[in-house]
Every structure is written in C-alpha cells, then in structure tokens.
Amino acid sequence: MKFVAVTACPTGIAHTYMAAESLEQTAKANGDEILVETQGSAGSTPLKAEEIAGADAVILAADVAVQGKERFAGKPIVEASVKQAISGATGLFDQARAAAAAGPAPAAPALTTKVSANDKLGTKIRQWLMTGVSYLIPFVAAGGLLIALSFALGGYEIVNAPKVTDQFAIGSLQSWAALMFQVGAAAFGFLVPVLAGFIAFAIADRPAIAPGFVGGAIAVTVGAGFLGGLAAGLLAGGVVTLLKRWKVPRSVAGIMPVVVYPLLGSAIVGILMYVVVGKPIAAATTGLTNWLNGLSGASALLLGALLGLMMAFDMGGPVNKAAYAFAVGGLTTGAEASLQIMAAVMAAGMVPPLALALASTVRKKLFTEAERENGRAAWLLGASFITEGAIPFAAADPLRVIPSIMLGSAVTGALSMSFGATLRAPHGGIFVLPLIGSPLLFVVALLAGVLVSTAAVIGLKQLRPAPSLVPA
Amino acid sequence: MNAALITTDLVDLHLEGERRSAVRELAQRLVDAGRVTDIDLFLTDIEKREQQMATGLEGGIGIPHCRSAAVTEPTLAFGRSTNGVDFGAPDGPAKLIFLIAAPEGGGADHMTVLAALARRLVRAEFKQTLLQADDPAAVAAYVQQEVSP
Numbered sequence: 001m002k003f004v005a006v007t008a009c010p011t012g013i014a015h016t017y018m019a020a021e022s023l024e025q026t027a028k029a030n031g032d033e034i035l036v037e038t039q040g041s042a043g044s045t046p047l048k049a050e051e052i053a054g055a056d057a058v059i060l061a062a063d064v065a066v067q068g069k070e071r072f073a074g075k076p077i078v079e080a081s082v083k084q085a086i087s088g089a090t091g092l093f094d095q096a097r098a099a100a101a102a103g104p105a106p107a108a109p110a111l112t113t114k115v116s117a118n119d120k121l122g123t124k125i126r127q128w129l130m131t132g133v134s135y136l137i138p139f140v141a142a143g144g145l146l147i148a149l150s151f152a153l154g155g156y157e158i159v160n161a162p163k164v165t166d167q168f169a170i171g172s173l174q175s176w177a178a179l180m181f182q183v184g185a186a187a188f189g190f191l192v193p194v195l196a197g198f199i200a201f202a203i204a205d206r207p208a209i210a211p212g213f214v215g216g217a218i219a220v221t222v223g224a225g226f227l228g229g230l231a232a233g234l235l236a237g238g239v240v241t242l243l244k245r246w247k248v249p250r251s252v253a254g255i256m257p258v259v260v261y262p263l264l265g266s267a268i269v270g271i272l273m274y275v276v277v278g279k280p281i282a283a284a285t286t287g288l289t290n291w292l293n294g295l296s297g298a299s300a301l302l303l304g305a306l307l308g309l310m311m312a313f314d315m316g317g318p319v320n321k322a323a324y325a326f327a328v329g330g331l332t333t334g335a336e337a338s339l340q341i342m343a344a345v346m347a348a349g350m351v352p353p354l355a356l357a358l359a360s361t362v363r364k365k366l367f368t369e370a371e372r373e374n375g376r377a378a379w380l381l382g383a384s385f386i387t388e389g390a391i392p393f394a395a396a397d398p399l400r401v402i403p404s405i406m407l408g409s410a411v412t413g414a415l416s417m418s419f420g421a422t423l424r425a426p427h428g429g430i431f432v433l434p435l436i437g438s439p440l441l442f443v444v445a446l447l448a449g450v451l452v453s454t455a456a457v458i459g460l461k462q463l464r465p466a467p468s469l470v471p472a
Numbered sequence: 473m474n475a476a477l478i479t480t481d482l483v484d485l486h487l488e489g490e491r492r493s494a495v496r497e498l499a500q501r502l503v504d505a506g507r508v509t510d511i512d513l514f515l516t517d518i519e520k521r522e523q524q525m526a527t528g529l530e531g532g533i534g535i536p537h538c539r540s541a542a543v544t545e546p547t548l549a550f551g552r553s554t555n556g557v558d559f560g561a562p563d564g565p566a567k568l569i570f571l572i573a574a575p576e577g578g579g580a581d582h583m584t585v586l587a588a589l590a591r592r593l594v595r596a597e598f599k600q601t602l603l604q605a606d607d608p609a610a611v612a613a614y615v616q617q618e619v620s621p
Contacts, residue, residue: 010524012576013583017590018529025594041539042587043580063525086594087530211476 001032003096004047005059006066008039009082012250016040019061019085026089034059039067041250045377047071059092060083065254070206076100125398131202132233133396134370135197140392141377143187148384148429150181156428166327191316191388192216192229195395197421203237205246207257211236211265215273222278223285224393225317230398232273236315238334240265281318288322300340300417307341308348308413308449309447310404315387315394324349328426339422343436346423347386347416347446348409353382354446355408355453356401360393371396385429400460408453409418415445477585478548478615481505483608487551487569492519494557495536498549498571507547508571514542514573526560534559534566541576546586548572550611552602560602568602588619 005023009015020036027034035055039048039062045070052058057076059067061084076099150158153262154177161178163168169175193216200212209379215232222228243261252260288310295303310323325343360367360375367375374392381389395402422437436442482501487494492515499515502508518542523525527535534557549571551557556565570593574586592598598618605611 011537011574012525012536012584013539014572014590014593017587018594021591022594038587040583040587041574041580042583083525085531330600467560 001056001100003027003032003034003057003059003093004053004055005034005036005085006039006047006069007036007059007085008062008064008066010064010250012040013042014085015063015082018041019082022089023059023061023092026093030090030093032093033144045213057096059085059091059096064229065249065400067257085249091214094409097224098462128199128202128234128237129230129396129398130368130370132195132197132199132230133392135198136191136395137370137374137392139190140374140381140389143184143191144381144384144386144389145377146180146184146187147386148380150179150184151384151428153177156179156425156432157425163208183382188388189220191391192220192232195226195391196229196233199233200236200240202238203234205257206220207244207261208237208240208265210262211240211269211320215269216228218270218273218278222274222281223318223321224273224277225314225320226282226388226395227272227314227317227398228281231277233270235272236265239268244356246417285318285322288319289325292322300337301414303341304344304348304413304415304417306411306413307345307408308351308409308411311345311348311413312352312409313402314338315391317472320349320387321390331424331426339424339437340417340420342426343421343423343442344416344445346427346429346470347421348413348430349387350382350385350446351409351412351453352387352394352405353378353447354450355382355405355457356390356393357382358450358454359457363458363461366458367393368396385427385431397461401457404456404460405453407456408449408451410449411452412445412449412462415448416442419445421445441468462463474569475507475545475547476548476612476616477546477589477619478612480609480612481507482507482549484545484549484551484583484609485606485608485611487553487557488555489557491522491536491557492560494551494553494569495571498551498569502543502548502571502573505547506544508540508542509544510542514538514540517542518571526558528566529593530561531565531585531599532556532564533561533599534569534593535572535593536569537572537574539576543575544574544580546574548589548615550602552613556558568599578620584621585619588621589615592618 005017007019016038017040020038023034023036035047052071058072058458060079061082063082072274078092078095078099085092154174158177158181164179164182193213196216197209197212200208212233213234216229219232221229240261243264248256307323310319311321318442323345327342330341357378360372364372371393378389390405397409419438419441421442424435425432433439495518496515499511503511509515517538518536521538522536551569553567556567558565558570572586585621601614
C-alpha cells in the first residue's frame with residue numbers, strides 16, 4: 001500500500017527524524033511505500049499534492065501541531081505520538097491499513113482549489129478568481145431564484161413588505177412571497193463576502209478565509225460592490241501570503257494559522273478596506289449622483305446609454321447604485337421623462353445575466369462547467385432584473401465580460417429611451433410587464449442589447465481564449 | 473565543511489550515575505571541547521526539554537537534547553553505561569546515551585547532520601556497533617562516517 005506521513009516534535013532535531021526513519025524502515029520491511037515529510041529543524045520538503053492524493057492512508061506522528069494538516073482532509077488518517085512511530089511503527093501501519101479499508105473520512109469534505117504552484121501569474125489569477133466564483137455560484141442561484149420566485153408570487157412591491165418576523169400570515173400568498181424575498185436577500189448578502197473569502201482562500205489557504213470574508217463584508221458595508229469584493233479577496237490573499245513568510249519559533253508555529261494569520265490579516269484588510277477603499281467609494285457615489293442630477297439637459301439617447309453603461313459596470317457596486325438610485329428617485333415625480341429613465345435602467349440591468357446566459361448556451365466551450373451551470377439560472381435572474389446573476393461571469397473574467405455587458409446595456413438603455421418606453425415600478429423584470437408603457441418596444445430594446453453583449457463577449461473570449469478552460 | 477559532529481574527547485564508554493549527573497559529565501566534555509559556552513544555561517535547556525517529555529526510548533536508549541544559545545556547533549556527546557541511566561523509557565534504563573546539542577538559531581543546512589544522526593539512532597546495526605565498540609576513537613570515527621553525506 002501507499003502511505004504518506006508527517007513527523008514533528010518539539011525541538012525538531014531528534015524524534016522527528018527517528019520517527020521518519022522508523023516509519024520508512026517498517027514500510028520497506030512490509031513491502032509498502034511511504035513518503036515522509038519531516039517538519040523539523042533541518043527544513044522540510046512538503047509532500048506534493050499528487051503524492052497525498054495517491055496515498056491510501058496518512059500517518060501523522062507528532063507531538064506538536066502538524067503544519068498544513070488540512071492538506072489531508074478527507075483521507076484516512078492515523079494520529080500518533082512520535083514515540084509510537086519510533087517504537088511501535090508496525091502497529092501504526094496496521095491502524096493505517098484498517099483506516100484505509102474503512103474508507104475515507106466522510107466528515108470533512110475538503111475545500112478545493114485548482115491553483116497549482118507552478119502556474120504563470122495570469123493563470124493563477126484566473127484560477128484564484130474561478131475558485132471564488134465556484135463558491136459564489138450556489139449563493140447567486142439560491143438567492144436569485146428565491147427572489148425571482150417572490151416577484152412571481154408577490155409582485156415587485158414585495159421588496160417593501162414588512163419583515164416576516166413582524167408580520168406573517170400563514171394563509172397569505174403575499175406573506176410567503178415576502179418570506180422568500182427575505183430569505184433570498186439573506187443569501188444575496190453573502191455574495192461579495194463569499195467571493196472575497198474564497199479568492200483569498202485560493203491564494204493563501206485556510207488562514208486567509210477570515211480576512212477575505214471580513215474584507216468582503218466591509219466591501220458591502222462601504223458599498224463597493226463585487227469589484228470591491230474582488231479587491232478585498234486579492235488583498236486578503238496577498239496579506240496572508242506575506243504574513244506566512246514571517247519566521248516564528250516552533251513553539252508558536254501551531255497557532256499561527258488558526259489565530260495569528262486570521263487576526264492580523266483581518267485587521268490589516270479591514271483597515272485598508274475602510275480607509276483606502278471605503279472613503280473614495282463614498283465620495284465617488286456622491287459625486288456620480290450629483291453629476292447625474294445635473295445632466296437634466298442631456299439628450300434622452302445619451303442619458304440612456306450612459307445609465308446603461310453604469311448599470312452594467314459593477315452590478316450592485318457604487319456606479320450601478322448611483323444609476324439605479326437616480327432612476328428610482330425620479331419615480332416619485334411621476335413625470336414622463338422619469339418613467340422613461342426607469343424603463344431604460346431596468347432594461348439595461350436585465351441585459352448582463354441574459355446575455356451571458358445566451359452566450360454560455362450558444363458557445364459552451366468558452367465557459368467553464370461552473371459558469372454554464374450559472375448560465376442556466378441566469379436566464380430567470382436576468383428576466384427578473386436581478387443583475388447580480390452576471391457577477392460570477394464578471395468576477396471570473398472581468399476584463400472581457402464587463403466591457404461586453406456595458407456595451408449591450410448601453411445599447412439597450414439608449415434604445416429604450418429613444419423608443420419612449422416607460423415604467424412605473426422600481427423593480428420586477430418581466431413580472432412588471434403590465435406596468436410598462438410600450439412593452440413591445442421595451443422588449444425590442446432589451447433583445448438588441450442582449451444580442452450585442454452576447455456577440456461582444458463571445459468575440460472577446462474567442463479573440464484571446466482564456467488559457468485554462470478546464471472544467472472547474 | 474562544518475566542525476565534526478563528534479570527536480574522541482566527546483565519547484565516554486564508562487558513564488555511570490543517575491540521569492542529571494551523567495548528563496552533566498557529558499556536558500562538561502562539550503564545554504571542554506569548546507562546543508558549549510555556558511554549562512548552566514545548557515543544562516537548564518536540556519532539563520526543560522526533558523520535562524516536556526522524557527527522552528528515553530525503548531531498546532535502552534536515552535537522547536537528552538535541546539536547542540540552546542549556549543551551543544556553538546551541532547554536536548554529539550556519546551556515553552555508554554553498563555548499569556544503565558534512567559531516561560524514563562518504559563522498558564528500563566538506557567545503555568546508550570546520546571547528548572545532542574543544537575545551536576539556538578542554526579539554519580536548516582546546519583541541522584542536517586543532526587537529522588542524519590537521529591535517523592541512525594533507530595537502526596539496529598548502528599546501535600549494535602556502538603554497544604560492542606571498545607575504543608572511543610573508533611566510536612567517534614564510526615559515528616562521523618555514518619552521518620557524513
């Protein structure tokens with residue numbers, strides 16, 4: 001059988017190596033294969049991921065915390081002291097054989113990332129982003145579909161329903177719709193933190209998860225949207241990578257990954273996100289809003305295109321919010337021009353998920369398996385004006401996806417404005433079609449933008465295909 | 473090339489007494505050889521490690537060891553005892569005593585010689601040779617040759 005082992009002792013000069021030697025000799029005598037990682041003072045050569053994957057069982061002979069224990073998650077593991085490995089190696093191999101026969105430990109499925117140390121930086125960045133996206137997609141699907149369902153059942157005003165903890169009638173469809181909306185909104189609250197947390201995880205492993213989540217949550221608090229989340233995730237991964245270079249005495253090495261890296265990483269990332277990212281974002285949002293309000297003289301077509309660009313740029317971030325708030329703010333006036341702006345903004349916001357759903361359907365090969373899965377949900381999300389449905393695509397490949405969807409949304413916004421379509425509701429997608437003035441032209445504008453975006457994203461992805469289109 | 477791990481002066485084939493005095497005797501040889509600068513500090517560090525977990529191993533072996541600021545070079549002092557010195561092993565006192573001294577801040581390259589030594593300690597042939605040797609010079613030469621890369 002094939003085994004891997006780690007040996008580690010307090011001083012790292014004697015037992016670590018004696019245990020390793022004893023395990024190797026015993027394996028040799030039994031005709032087994034073993035690779036031992038000695039975490040001692042003479043340096044250690046880490047076991048390779050494929051060596052761990054190929055092992056039938058893992059032996060951890062250590063009197064101090066094994067570093068990088070998470071690498072063995074899901075494998076049959078036997079844990080012992082170094083002395084047991086030195087004096088009773090045969091017994092340990094018997095235990096390991098029994099553990100291997102019992103099958104892998106089902107309790108803790110490993111969190112995975114496909115990042116390999118030898119990849120080029122460009123490939124690495126893409127893999128980091130894809131790891132974050134692969135954990136993000138379930139939240140988009142669960143939250144987005146619940147919200148879409150709540151619109152279908154309860155209409156767009158469900159957004160303003162009182163909290164279900166305050167008011168819930170079991171026989172009322174409205175109550176159930178409100179419940180679904182609020183559960184979906186809770187799931188959506190995780191989008192940016194999950195994205196940031198798992199990008200950080202892909203870069204610097206488990207110790208980076210907390211700093212990543214914290215940075216992502218702050219990105220939400222300061223209104224930085226998913227681009228803020230991308231930045232937070234990359235930042236957290238980078239900070240923890242740097243912290244890991246810090247050489248510490250063996251006696252405290254065990255607590256570094258569980259206490260010190262998460263603590264310092266969260267503090268550093270949190271401070272940077274609030275101070276360096278938060279303030280400029282707040283200023284930019286105010287500036288954008290003032291600027292939009294001063295644009296009253298601009299031509300309808302130009303305004304529509306501009307709002308379209310803004311809606312698609314950061315999907316829930318400050319630019320998108322400024323455009324959306326501008327449109328919703330005008331609704332109360334009830335003026336024809338304001339209703340046209342609302343229609344243009346909603347149409348533009350529906351373009352990104354629909355375009356990517358279409359693109360990932362007609363050109364499957366340009367998208368990963370995870371993206372194609374997300375594409376299926378994106379149809380309904382787009383139709384419901386849940387622009388966030390496009391975030392997984394944009395987060396995985398921002399430089400090609402974001403310009404494409406901005407282009408299509410601009411086309412849709414401009415067309416909707418020039419067609420004079422109107423909308424009295426702030427939200428709802430196809431579920432508020434009855435509230436749309438000139439619905440046919442509204443749909444024409446929407447389809448035009450979707451086709452433009454789809455063509456653009458396919459074109460850009462084909463022009464320079466991403467280097468690693470392995471199924472995630 | 474680093475200094476030798478062990479020299480003839482660092483071998484005592486007639487070590488007797490209880491654990492602390494036996495360790496002190498071997499430690500004095502390290503001081504005399506210029507490998508340990510402060511015997512009290514060194515013995516304190518050895519004792520600290522011993523208190524964490526006894527260093528006696530089955531098969532009649534004791535490996536008192538530590539990393540200490542008092543140590544200048546990775547060094548081994550070897551003692552053999554006919555009556556045995558108790559290092560807390562479950563099967564009785566140790567006949568072979570390896571006092572392993574490692575410098576506090578030694579880099580990984582520096583420590584490979586100790587890793588090589590530790591690996592030899594679990595080989596039956598190594599132990600057998602040391603049990604039968606009758607000349608300190610031969611012991612030092614044998615160990616030095618075994619741990620050389």
